[in-house]
Amino acid sequence: MERKHVPRFNQDLEFPLILLILKKNLLWVLAVLVILTVLAFLYLRYTIPRYDAETVIQLTEEQSKFDFFDEKKKLGDQNIAADIELLRSQVFIKRIIDSLPLEITYFKEGRILDFDNYNQASYSVDAAGMSPEIYNIPIYIKFTSPTKYNLKYKIDKQKFEYSLNTDLPQKTEHFALNVVVKDTTSCLKPDNPFYFRINKPSELLDVFQSKLKIQIQSEAARTIKIYFVDVNAFRASDVANRVAKEFANFNLEKKREGVDNIIAYIDTTLNHVKINLNVADSSLTSFRQQHNIKERKENENDPIQEKNLNLVQQLQNQKFEYDIQLLVLNNVVKVVSKPNVDIDEILTQISQIKTDGYLLSQVSEIKASIVYRDQLRRSLKDTHPDVIEATEKIESQKIILLRSLESMKISVETKIQELQLSINKFEGLIDYGNGDLPNQVEYMQRKRYFEVNQTYYDLLIQKRVEYDLLSKGYTSGYRVLQYSEPASSPVYPKKLYVIVGVIGLWLLISAIGLTFKYLSHDTIMDVAHITKYCNVPVLGTVSKYKSDIPVSQLVVDKKPKSLIAESFRNIRANLDFISNAPDAKLIAVTSTISGEGKTFVSINLAGILAFTGKKVIIIDADMRKPKIHVGFDVSNEKGLSNLLIGKNKLEETINKSSLENLHFITAGPIPPNPSELLLGTGMTKLIEELQKEYDYVVVDNPPVGIVTDAMALLGKADYPIYVFRAGVSRKYFVNNLQKLVFDNKIKNISIVLNGMDQKGGKSYGYGYGNYGYTSSGYGYYDDEGKKKKGKFSLRRK
Secondary structure, three states: OOOOOOOOOOOOOOHHHHHHHHHHOHHHHHHHHHHHHHHHHHHHHHOOOEEEEEEEEEEOOOOEOOOOOOOOOOOOOOOHHHHHHHHHOHHHHHHHHHHOOOOEEEEEOOOOOOEEOOOOOOEEEEEEOOOHHHOOOOEEEEEEEOOEEEEEEEEOOEEEEEEEEOOOOEEOOOOEEEEEEOOHHHHOOOOOOEEEEEOOHHHHHHHHHHHEEEEEEEOOOOEEEEEEEEOOHHHHHHHHHHHHHHHHHHHHHHHHHHHHHHHHHHHHHHHHHHHHHHHHHHHHHHHHHHHOOOOOOOOOOOHHHHHHHHHHHHHHHHHHHHHHHHHHHHHHHHHHOOOOOOHHHHHHHHOOOOOOOHHHHHHHHHHHHHHHHHHHHOOOOOOOHHHHHHHHHHHHHHHHHHHHHHHHHHHHHHHHHHHHHHHHHHHHOOOOOOOOOHHHHHHHHHHHHHHHHHHHHHHHHHHHHHHHHHHHHEOOOEEEEEOOOOOOOOOEOOHHHHHHHHHHHHHHHHHHHHHHHHHHOOEOOOOHHHHOOOOOOEEEEEEOOOOOOOOOOOOOOOOOOOHHHHHHHHHHHHHHHHOOOOOOEEEEEEEOOOOOOHHHHHHHHHHHHHHOOOOEEEEEOOOOOOOHHHHHOOOOOOOHHHHHOOOOOHHHHEEEOOOOOEEEEOOOOOOOOHHHHHHOHHHHHHHHHHHHHOOEEEEEOOOOOOOOOOHHHHHHOOEEEEEEEOOOOEHHHHHHHHHHHHOOOOOOOEEEEEEEOOOOOOOOOOOOOOOOOHHHOOOOOOOOOOOOOOOOOOOOO
């Protein structure tokens, strides 16, 4: 027979055991669910909610509806990444904050949480002249009448209180304000107090920048999603929508800015030319009237004169175009020279001039470098080497661009000078009249001067109209695909997520707890839990007694047809398979610890043997904690301990039970040396003497898991019986049984499993009561009267 070690943790998968553990622990599993539900309710009830708002804008292909130039004006490639950086920039966010009523935040105080009353407050506050210490502190306001209110706040533990009037500018020590009542009924309600905060602009900017999320929704569709989260659903929606609208306006302003500069230049030039034209017209008229000069018409059809005049006009047009280019180049140089480069403005300005694409490529490179640097700044400080390197790269690219612009300016200025010389040359070829008529010559010179200015003025008017139409034809380049509406439910905390989380956490805790209970469950519940680790034969099982156990613990005589009586009959029958010799038999009963029912098994096994007409005597050898005298309700003054020390004779210690053939000997007074008495020759002689008179001698031994008193009798017994109790005995108690077999060489030992629940086949049953002797307790050999727990081992003395 192989010796097997019993593990301390359950390693088998047994569905009946799983159901049993679930049933036993159902109360705490439900308690965990109740606790988590209460915590979830409190969390949902008293957590400040967060509402989200989403707006989607799309980059369109439209640039300008009009084009009056030789080449199509291109504004450069729209870089979505750069636009995202613009939307995230503090400059743009400040523009959003300035366009919304965000300077004052209104609150209504609650019992636990305060309510943000953005756009729903029953009053409004205009504040100015704020001292630094007044920012971000609660300023309580209580309306005493439709026209009066009390103001109260605290700064550095110092209280300030004022009684002020509505609809009038009022002044306190720290700021000036004007309160306007919008809903008198709500203001005068005697409920929770109102208060407001004046937000510090720099902190407000940081807060909104952290709440605003911009991301590319679809590169293919060229769409950008604007996402904003706030404690107030209306404010979140307003901010998201305002970002979309202001971005479109911002783009449109940038596109029109370059054209507006050109229009301003044309308007200035027009004023100058108009003055010259008026002077020339006045001079020509007065000269003609003064000298009574008549118009000469002989040169009207002169082809040479017409050609010269047309050339002058063409040259003037070309010079005008180059003047515009020079103007734009000067503006671009100013923009590039600024510390913070506005790439969109540069692209807009360059779009107004004719280039070979080289300038646009340089600007695009700078734009890409700026986007990369801004991305680094979101996670790194400005002093980080990568950010410094990216900044230096931008500065070097700006220097290269400035050199290109200066080179182009020199080229344009040279062209303007060449054109002016050509204009002067061809104006000198125009014949203003006959040389023999001085007044006529003078008049024709004045007339040509007037015509040149008139032509130039008409050209400027034409260009002014063209650029004005171009400005009006620009679109923002973006359109809003989705406006945000105030959210009806918060994005945090989400009720569904919390419920799912509670259920998930409950299942996880329950699974971990029940798994631990299952793995650590090492109680013997079935015969298989013993025979799996030990090949000792099972003599039988004792069914759980459903009724109250009588004090005597003898139940087979009360209900001889009961299931428990039948269990002991089976055990009696199985004894014959171990030994059926006709001589007297010694039955030694033991267990691992007290409380496993060895006394109950001893008494009822003796009783069932007595029913067959056999003479049976029971000896209570458990002298440290005797129980037989309690079971049979007799005195324990004379017993086994008296016999073994020779104080009393055998006939003086033998007691008769209610059954005719069943006698018993109590343990007697507790001796100081029970082991020496049980292991001595006196005990052997006593057994031999009793076997002469009785057919069966049943000895109720001490538990072998604690003391070694029973070793000698177990070795001599014809029927050594080891009792386990279902639902009480631990699986590792089998190790004690194996020690008896392998170490102490106990032969013919057999097992009785006590307290089995036979109903339901293999179903497990817990305990069958305390057999009516709870007064003795289970604290075996514990000096303090407490139950011993843990692993017990066999010991020899």
